[in-house]
Amino acid sequence: MSKSSKSEIDEMGFGPFDIGPDGTETDLERAVWANLDEIPDPHIPLSLVEMAMIYDVTVEDRVAHIDLSFPCMGCPAYEFIHDDIRGCLRTMSGIEGVEIDVVWDPVWSKDMLDDGAREKLRESGIAL
Amino acid sequence: MSAEPAPVSEEEFKEQLQNGKMVESVDEMTEGYKKALKQILLVSADTELMSAPAYYEQSLNAPSLDARASCVSVIQDELGHGHIAYRLLEDLGEDREDLIFNREPNEFRNTYGFDQHIDNFAELVCAHGLFDRAGITLLGDIHENTSYAPWKRALTKVSKEEQFHLRHGETWMRRLANKNESTRQKVQDAVDWMFPMALEWFGLPDDKKRHDDQLDYRIKGKSNDELRQDWMDRAIPFLSEIGLEFPAHYDEDADEYVIDYEFPVAFDEENKEWRFDEPISWDDVIDRWRARGPANEKYVDMIQSGNVDVMPQ
Numbered sequence: 093m094s095k096s097s098k099s100e101i102d103e104m105g106f107g108p109f110d111i112g113p114d115g116t117e118t119d120l121e122r123a124v125w126a127n128l129d130e131i132p133d134p135h136i137p138l139s140l141v142e143m144a145m146i147y148d149v150t151v152e153d154r155v156a157h158i159d160l161s162f163p164c165m166g167c168p169a170y171e172f173i174h175d176d177i178r179g180c181l182r183t184m185s186g187i188e189g190v191e192i193d194v195v196w197d198p199v200w201s202k203d204m205l206d207d208g209a210r211e212k213l214r215e216s217g218i219a220l
Numbered sequence: 221m222s223a224e225p226a227p228v229s230e231e232e233f234k235e236q237l238q239n240g241k242m243v244e245s246v247d248e249m250t251e252g253y254k255k256a257l258k259q260i261l262l263v264s265a266d267t268e269l270m271s272a273p274a275y276y277e278q279s280l281n282a283p284s285l286d287a288r289a290s291c292v293s294v295i296q297d298e299l300g301h302g303h304i305a306y307r308l309l310e311d312l313g314e315d316r317e318d319l320i321f322n323r324e325p326n327e328f329r330n331t332y333g334f335d336q337h338i339d340n341f342a343e344l345v346c347a348h349g350l351f352d353r354a355g356i357t358l359l360g361d362i363h364e365n366t367s368y369a370p371w372k373r374a375l376t377k378v379s380k381e382e383q384f385h386l387r388h389g390e391t392w393m394r395r396l397a398n399k400n401e402s403t404r405q406k407v408q409d410a411v412d413w414m415f416p417m418a419l420e421w422f423g424l425p426d427d428k429k430r431h432d433d434q435l436d437y438r439i440k441g442k443s444n445d446e447l448r449q450d451w452m453d454r455a456i457p458f459l460s461e462i463g464l465e466f467p468a469h470y471d472e473d474a475d476e477y478v479i480d481y482e483f484p485v486a487f488d489e490e491n492k493e494w495r496f497d498e499p500i501s502w503d504d505v506i507d508r509w510r511a512r513g514p515a516n517e518k519y520v521d522m523i524q525s526g527n528v529d530v531m532p533q
Contacts (some may be wrong), residue, residue, distance in 0.1 A: 134384045135293075137376070167291030169384065171286045172391070217377040 109204050111147040116138050120186050123208050124156050127184060131176050134169040137216045140177070144204035147195055155189035161200045237438040244369050246312055253408035256433040257368055258312050260440070262319070265305030266330035267355070269320070271298045271347075274334045276528060278344035282478045290388045294348060297381040304374045311370065325520035326512045333417045335513025336492065342396055342406035346414050348389025350455060353503055354418045356382045357451045358440075365441025390458060397462045408464055413492040415466045420454070422448040426500050454478035467496070489514050 113125050128149070129141040140146055140160075150160035158177060162170065174192055181190045202220050205213070212220060228236070230252040243249060251258070272295045279291035306316045333351050337346050346434035359382065396403040426445045434440050442450070452468060456477060459466050467480040482499040487508065522528055 134387060135381060137380050166289045168290045170289065172387065213378070216380065217374060 098138075109144075109198055109201075111144060111198070111204065112141075113149070117149070120151050121149050123184065124151060124181060124187070127138050127180050128177065129157070132174075134172045134176075136213070136218065138209055138212055140173065142205075142209045142212070144209075145173075145200065147198075154187060155191060156187050158190065158192045159195045160192050160196050163200045163202075177197075180185065191199065234436045240368045241367060242372075243367050251290065253437045253439075254312060256437050257516050258309065258314070259440055260362075260434055261305050261309050261312070261371070262357070262373060263329045263331070265302050265309060267334060268298050268305060269302035269523060270328060270330040270334040270519050271295075271351070272302070273522040273528075274338055274515065275344060275347065276522070278338050281341050281344075282453065283341065287392065291344065294352075294385045297385065301378050301381070304378065305329075307375065308371055321524050323520075325517045326510075328516070328520060331421050332509045332513055333414070333421060334519070335516040336413075336417070336489075337515045340406060340410075341392075342403065343410040343414075345389050345392035345396065346410035348385050348413070349393045349458075350389070350414045350418050351421075352382055352385040352389060354421045354451055356386060357447050357454075358422075361442045361447060361450075362440050365438065384454045387512040390492070392456075394462050395401050397464060411459065411464050411466060413494065415459075415468075416481075416485070416487075416494045417453075418451060419448060419468075419479060420505060422451065425483075428502055438478075442444070449476055 113122070117125065123142065124155070125146070128146050129139045131140045132138070132142050133140055133145075136143065143163070145161055145163070146158060147161055148157075150157045159176075160173070160177070162173075167173070177192055178190045181187050210220060228250065232251050232255060233250045237243075237253075240354050243253070246254065254362075275291065275298070279295060282288035282291050306319060309319065319322065321345070331351075331354075331524050333347075333354075338347055356379065359378060360373055363372060363379055393407055397402070397407045423444045426443045429444070435443060456466065456468060456470070468477050469480060470476075471478045476523050481494075481496045484500055484502065484505050486495040486498040486500050486504075487493075488495060
C-alpha cells in the first residue's frame with residue numbers, strides 16, 4: 093500500500109499531504125483501502141492507491157465514501173476508474189453503497205508517489 | 221556510424237538467438253538481423269503513427285466529454301508509440317525526421333486498415349476494439365518473445381496503454397450494440413468490413429511463406445497463423461457476447477477458429493465491402509497493400525503538414 097499518509101510522507105521529506113490512511117481506520121475501512129490497492133490504473137502500471145489518487149476512505153452505515161482525485165483534469169479514464177471502484181467495492185461484505193467524491197484539494201502531485209511507485213514507473217519506461 | 225561485422229554467420233547467429241541470446245545494440249547484429257529488425261520496426265512505427273490521423277476526426281465527434289478525452293488520449297498514446305519505434309530505428313542508422321516528413325505517402329508501410337476512412341463514431345470504437353486488439357496481439361508476442369532487448373523494454377509501457385485503448389473500444393462497442401437498433405447496425409456495419417481487414421493484417425498464411433527471417437532471428441515469436449488465431453481467440457468471444465455477426469466459427473475437430481470464406485478475397489475500397497464470392501491470391505493482396513488505400517494521402521498529409529481542423533463542422 094502507498095506510504096502517502098501524512099506522517100509517513102513527512103518522514104520521507106515530501107508533502108505535507110493529508111492523504112491516505114492515517115492509522116485511525118476501522119477494519120472494514122482498512123479492507124476497503126486494501127481492495128482499492130488492487131485496482132489498476134487503466135493507463136499506468138500502478139494501483140489507484142499507489143498512484144496516490146485515493147485521498148480518503150470512510151465507511152458509514154454500510155456506505156463507502158471515497159475521496160478520489162486525478163493527476164489531470166481531463167483524465168482519459170475518468171469513467172473507467174469510477175466504474176472500477178464501484179464494481180470492486182460493491183462485492184465487499186459489509187458494503188452496500190459506494191459514493192465517490194472527486195476532490196481537487198490538495199492538487200495531485202507526483203511528489204505524492206512513494207519510492208516503490210517511482211521504481212515501478214521507471215521500470216515501465218515512464219519518466220517523472 | 222558503421223558497425224563492426226558480427227563474427228558469426230547468419231545461420232550461427234539465428235541458432236544463438238533461438239537458444240535465448242538477447243541483442244542490445246547494433247554492434248552485436250548481423251546484417252541480416254538488422255535488415256529484418258528494421259523492416260518490422262518500420263511497419264510498427266508507421267502503423268502507430270498513421271492510426272493517429274485515422275482516429276482523429278471521429279474522436280472529435282465523440283458523444284460525451286469523457287469519451288472525447290479517452291479518444292484524444294488514444295491518439296496521444298499512438299503518437300508516443302510511433303515515436304518509440306522511430307527512435308529505435310534511429311539507433312539502427314535511420315533518420316527520424318526523414319522517415320516521417322520526407323517520404324511519399326505510398327512509401328509508408330502501415331497496415332492497410334489505417335489507409336481507410338473512419339466515417340463515424342461506431343467505426344472509431346470498432347477500430348479501437350478490433351484493430352488495437354490486432355496491435356496488442358502482434359506487439360504482445362514481440363514483448364514476450366523478441367531477442368531485441370531495447371524493443372522488449374520499450375513495449376512494457378506500450379502494452380499497458382494499448383490495453384486501455386482496447387477497453388475503451390470494447391466498452392463503447394458494447395454500449396452502442398445494446399443502445400438501439402440503429403446504433404447496433406452501425407457497429408455491425410463496421411465489424412463487417414473491419415473483421416476481415418484484421419484477419420488480413422496478420423499476413424500470409426504459414427504454408428505460403430517460404431522462410432521467415434523475423435521468426436528465425438526471434439524478432440517475433442509466433443507465426444502469422446498463430447497470431448491470427450490468437451486474435452480470433454480473443455475477439456470472437458467478445459463479438460459473440462455482444463451479439464454481433466462475423467465470418468468465422470470455432471471448429472471442434474480442428475480445435476481452432478476457421479474463416480467462413482475462401483481467404484483472402486477482393487475488397488471494394490470505395491464502399492468498404494468485401495466481395496466474399498471473389499477469392500484472390502496473396503500476390504493480389506500485397507499489390508493492393510502496396511497501392512495503398514483511399515485515405516493514405518490524406519492521413520500522411522495531416523501528419524506532414526501539421527494542419528488539422530480542430531473545430532470541424
